[in-house]
Amino acid sequence: MRDVFQQELREVQDRLVEIAELVVISIENATTAFNESDVRLADEVIADDDRIDTLALALDELAIEILARQQPVARDLRIVVSTLRISASLERMGDLAEHIAQLARYRFPEKVVPASLRPTFTEMGRLDVEIARKLADLLRTQDVDLAEAIRTEDDRVDELHAGVFAEVLGASWKGEASDTVDATLASRYHERFADHAVSIAKKVRYLATGDWSSSDGA
Amino acid sequence: MRDVFQQELREVQDRLVEIAELVVISIENATTAFNESDVRLADEVIADDDRIDTLALALDELAIEILARQQPVARDLRIVVSTLRISASLERMGDLAEHIAQLARYRFPEKVVPASLRPTFTEMGRLDVEIARKLADLLRTQDVDLAEAIRTEDDRVDELHAGVFAEVLGASWKGEASDTVDATLASRYHERFADHAVSIAKKVRYLATGDWSSSDGA
Numbered sequence A, B: 001m002r003d004v005f006q007q008e009l010r011e012v013q014d015r016l017v018e019i020a021e022l023v024v025i026s027i028e029n030a031t032t033a034f035n036e037s038d039v040r041l042a043d044e045v046i047a048d049d050d051r052i053d054t055l056a057l058a059l060d061e062l063a064i065e066i067l068a069r070q071q072p073v074a075r076d077l078r079i080v081v082s083t084l085r086i087s088a089s090l091e092r093m094g095d096l097a098e099h100i101a102q103l104a105r106y107r108f109p110e111k112v113v114p115a116s117l118r119p120t121f122t123e124m125g126r127l128d129v130e131i132a133r134k135l136a137d138l139l140r141t142q143d144v145d146l147a148e149a150i151r152t153e154d155d156r157v158d159e160l161h162a163g164v165f166a167e168v169l170g171a172s173w174k175g176e177a178s179d180t181v182d183a184t185l186a187s188r189y190h191e192r193f194a195d196h197a198v199s200i201a202k203k204v205r206y207l208a209t210g211d212w213s214s215s216d217g218a
Helices: A002-036 A039-070 A074-107 A115-141 A144-168 A177-209 B002-036 B039-070 B074-107 B115-141 B144-168 B177-209
Strands: none
Touching (some): A002 A039, A002 A115, A039 A074, A039 B074, A074 A177, A074 B039, A074 B074, A115 A144, A115 A177, A144 A177, A144 B177, A177 B144, B002 B039, B002 B074, B002 B115, B074 B115, B115 B144, B115 B177, B144 B177
């Protein structure tokens, strides 16, 4: 019974990694679509989001089946419950990548943000991609150093997010209202994407170390 | 054992209602703070959010304890798992009320949005309050007609959200960049608040009727 449970946990872990890898592809494509006004890639991100949603839902069903069949307690129970939380956050990260892609689509053939903000968004996009990659690695390896690296990169995303508002609200901002709307939404989506990664990283760190203090829920 | 479980489920339900009622107070106060630039009320919302977070975390711990102790299966298991999802959404609704209150705080003594948008935001706020009240009633009574009413009101919030963008991007918009940023964020927060209520309502509806088709996960 115990062996079966361990095998099921490995299956759960594999599926989390699979979803995280799709999220990596989505944010890579969303970032490129956003930077280069690539509508074809934007459409791909939008289509891929359904696949992420379907896989997340199937994983939730598997987790519930495992709870019913294996009746885990203590740490095993927390692992399974955490799976439900992690899949919900990954699903949300997919939504946010889709929102970023949609901004590129709405604005085509124009670029989403004016030239003055492009370096900032290029860097935010690069960081979100890097964070997603580290997150997939963290889920695969349980190497908690990656959790720390994700948190550091999230701090940098938060700084850039604040920088976007400083620029948009500054005296030298010449953007139209539509530029201001796009910059506001795009910045918020990038920031939330990184936040979800931090939230997942905390849970994985907790499960790997048993240190509950820095986690915000199983 | 079964009686103990039923009693524990009632405890879980009471706690969900308790948190939902705090969310009602938060969105009421956030809406008033937003409409009337009331900084004292905004601070109250910000302080109350800690209480919501603490109660949600405690409820999650209780749900995990119930899973460990009662080893529920089938519908009982889904009820407990749904509790974890519902508490996460309620916690997020509290965050969004806090974000709305923070906008009022940042802009004080100015109002958050220019006069032309105030009726729209007053109506969005009124709907969010109404949705939160119905959600607390739904959690208390499991009356699924309320789930339908919440969905209808969410559709109206979505229309108003689209209307904010139409106004901000329209030729007659005279707002500063800061007005555009505030309107964009405030509209997004109001819309997400209602979305979370719909997501919870679907779960309650599923649990009450067993009809899984319109739900998006236990």
